[in-house]
Amino acid sequence: MTELLRTLFVTTPGTSLHLEGDTVRIYHPDKPGRHVLPLLRIEHIVVWNGVDVSDDLIMRSAEDHRGITWMSRNGRFLARVTGNQSGNPLLRLEQTRAYDDPQRRLSIARTIVAGKLQNYRQLLLRAARDLEPPQREEIRAVAATHAESLTAAARASTLTELLGIEGNAARTYFQALPKLTPYAPAGRTRRPPQDAFNCLLSFGYGMLRVATTGALEQAGLDPCIGYLHGVRPGKPSLALDLMEEFRPLLVDRLVLTLFNRKQITSAHTITDPAGGVALTDEGRKFFLNEWSKARERPWLHRELGRDVPAALLPLTQARLLSRHLRGDRPLYTPWIAS
Known part of the structure; x- marks a missing residue:
């Protein structure tokens, strides 16, 4: 049976996502503390305008075939990165x-x-x-x-x-x-x-x-x-x-x-x-x-x-x-x- 993994939704402008080992670190200047999630439990990342995704996290997600999707503030699809196409x-x-x-x-x-x-x-x-x-x-x-x-x-x-x-x-x-x-x-x-x-x-x-x-x-x-x-x-x-x-x-x-x-x-x-x-x-x-x-x-x-x-x-x-x-x-x- 396929494991039910999470989709990480990040909507707050000014937030940035970074690769930290085998985790994604979520940073916002107004939210102190260290916020990390294991990449192993994340199937997809969806971010909105105003959210930055670091190059190393994009590269790692592409390598893992973990999709990253960018959306406009009203929910319109903008772009998607998935890495090398899989399948036959x-x-x-x-x-x-x-x-x-x-x-x-x-x-x-x-x-x-x-x-x-x-x-x-x-x-x-x-x-x-x-x-x-x-x-x-x-x-x-x-x-x-x-x-x-x-x-x-x-x-x-x-x-x-x-x-x-x-x-x-x-x-x-x-x-x-x-x-x-x-x-x-x-x-x-x-x-x-x-x-x-x-x-x-x-x-x-x-x-x-x-x-x-x-x-x-x-x-x-x-x-x-x-x-x-x-x-x-x-x-x-x-x-x-x-x-x-x-x-x-x-x-x-x-x-x-x-x-x-x-x-x-x-x-x-x-x-x-x-x-x-x-x-x-x-x-x-x-x-x-x-x-x-x-x-x-x-x-x-x-x-x-x-x-x-x-x-x-x-x-x-x-x-x-x-x-x-x-x-x-x-x-x-x-x-x-x-």
Whole structure:
């Protein structure tokens, strides 16, 4: 079983990270004392603008295949260092061959969409249990439309048709979220988000993108050659593909819970003059703490027949996709929550 390692998140401007033997030393002039963490227990390092990483720590992390990711203050991906690419190049050749084969590409894309729609339904049906009868039936009706979308997706004969089905299902889903919490608007806004709810969703998706990209690299796959999202310059399309089945239950569910428990306050977000909403330093630290705790939660994996921590689900699915591409499995099976 793969050991569950930590991701080190460093958000405070003025902080610097240094290599000290087999540890990372965290220094900030306003925080006296010696703060070190063993590198052996750290899988990934994520830092924000204003945080310095020493050259020797970057070199050591690259040597150990420990990723370092730089993010903007609002959670936008800036850069990533991973060291020498690992994995079998023959696997990446098969990944490219599957992309070049329209039917193989469509088959994988269908399963990705199926996983996302099934997990949409899981979230909605679970949440509906706690609602009063009128809203409960409305949410169940939305879940029923997603069941119809699943059937339509399985029959989609082109990628364009499949993307249309997925897009309509996503719009219906986000329009239903205000029935689950009074803090959610009817619809998704981004670049920039126009409200606190969408702000946390975007930030959570950014963290999920970091996790899925790292998982694909660890499995020996190229994060930039996707099937649903295709190949786009500067986009980790396969990471965006793999994220789809995780978005509803690993990010959306967490954000809904934080708002419904009234844990998100006015101190956690700030609105700029143009109406865009971003996390404050306090909000960023709070969400990352909750995100880290949620990553430890075990979820049943039907294919494996056992519980898997949320943090290891992307790697588990990346390995299943690798086995399919190599021909060891007839189909890629998405993760669907039970």
